[in-house]
Amino acid sequence: EAGVTQFPSHSVIEKGQTVTLRCDPISGHDNLYWYRRVMGKEIKFLLHFVKESKQDESGMPNNRFLAERTGGTYSTLKVQPAELEDSGVYFCASSPQWGANVLTFGAGSRLTVL
Amino acid sequence: ELKVEQNPLFLSMQEGKNYTIYCNYSTTSDRLYWYRQDPGKSLESLFVLLSNGAVKQEGRLMASLDTKARLSTLHITAAVHDLSATYFCAVDNSGGSNYKLTFGKGTLLTVNP
Numbered sequence: 001e002a003g004v005t006q007f008p009s010h011s012v013i014e015k016g017q018t019v020t021l022r023c024d025p026i027s028g029h030d031n032l033y034w035y036r037r038v039m040g041k042e043i044k045f046l047l048h049f050v051k052e053s054k055q056d057e058s059g060m061p062n063n064r065f066l067a068e069r070t071g072g073t074y075s076t077l078k079v080q081p082a083e084l085e086d087s088g089v090y091f092c093a094s095s096p097q098w099g100a101n102v103l104t105f106g107a108g109s110r111l112t113v114l
Numbered sequence: 115e116l117k118v119e120q121n122p123l124f125l126s127m128q129e130g131k132n133y134t135i136y137c138n139y140s141t142t143s144d145r146l147y148w149y150r151q152d153p154g155k156s157l158e159s160l161f162v163l164l165s166n167g168a169v170k171q172e173g174r175l176m177a178s179l180d181t182k183a184r185l186s187t188l189h190i191t192a193a194v195h196d197l198s199a200t201y202f203c204a205v206d207n208s209g210g211s212n213y214k215l216t217f218g219k220g221t222l223l224t225v226n227p
Contacts, residue, residue, distance in 0.1 A: 003156065033213060042118070043202065043217040056214065091157070095213070102147070103215065105157040 002026065004106035006092050012112045018080040021109045025074070025094030032075050033095075033103060034067060038088040046090075049075060050097070061086075082113045116141050116207045120218035128226050130192050135221045137186040137203035145206040146186045147215065148177050150199045157202065160188075193225045 005024040013019050025032045034046040046065070047057035051072035060067070064083070069075040079086050089110050093103040117140040127133050137146070145164055149157040161170045163179035163186060170177050174197065176189045186203055200220045208214035 009154075031213060035215075035217075042219050043204075043215075045214050045216070048213050059214075093157075102159045102162055103213070104159070105149075107154060107156040 004092055004094050004104055006090075006106040006109045008109055009107065010110040010112070012114065013082055014114050015084055016081045018078065019082055019111060021077045021079075021090050021092075021111070023075045023077070023092030023106060025092070026104055028096070029094035029104075030072070030097040031095040032069060033093040034075070034077055035091040035093065035105075036088050037091065037108075038085070041088075043091065046077075079111070082111075084113050087111055087113045116143070116205060116216045118203060118205050118216050118218040120201075120203055120221050122221060123219055124222050124224075126224045126226060127190075127193050129194055132192065133190050135188040135190075135201055135203075135223075137188070137218055139184050139186075139205045139216075141207075142181070142184075143205045143207065146179055147204045147206075148186070148188055149202045149204060151202065151220070152199050160201075190223075195225050195227060198223055198225045 007022045011019050030051050032049040035043050037043040045059040048055045049069045052069050066078045089108040091108045093105040095103050119138045121136050148160040151157045161177040166181040168179045174191045179186045200222050202220045204215040204217045207216045
């Protein structure tokens with residue numbers, strides 16, 4: 001079974017530019033989550049999709065961040081315009097709709113904003 | 115606001131030795147998770163602890179949960195180099211919906227020959 005796949009693994013951009021991160025969850029997983037780890041800090045929750053619907057986006061830092069999951073399959077997280085404090089590792093995770101929902105995480109996308 | 119504190123944050127130990135990583139959390143929770151991360155890799159689920167007194171073991175790792183003390187421990191027995199990684203505990207802060215995890219900062223474990 002393929003795991004959670006994230007792309008790109010590392011992105012280096014300049015302040016003010018736009019970056020789009022992509023996450024492909026495990027096939028059949030209705031729940032998709034985005035988390036972020038800023039350097040030296042804890043991994044923090046950003047938002048949660050159930051299929052294509054945003055269930056909870058209380059962790060999104062501000063309106064420069066836009067997450068989508070059209071069709072309920074893969075998801076994208078766009079940062080526009082990027083700021084220095086957005087640098088960090090963005091993790092995606094997925095879990096089935098029912099059962100003991102252990103989140104399966106991807107390897108993360110490292111974002112560096114210069 | 116739920117807070118999760120791990121200690122130590124850095125742990126260097128010799129092969130063959132035993133040690134314990136501690137995870138304290140500030141409010142009641144339904145579930146506690148331990149994850150392992152190797153550099154550049156995904157977070158790998160190790161244990162899910164669901165109730166007071168729960169104990170789970172896998173190889174040289176054993177996790178326990180005391181919900182009254184709001185404390186979980188990850189005990190390492192006779193460490194080997196392959197256990198070198200970062201270990202995270204995470205607490206379910208979603209009221210049972212099981213998606214909004216609050217993580218500790220992680221413990222970077224280095225096992226030296």
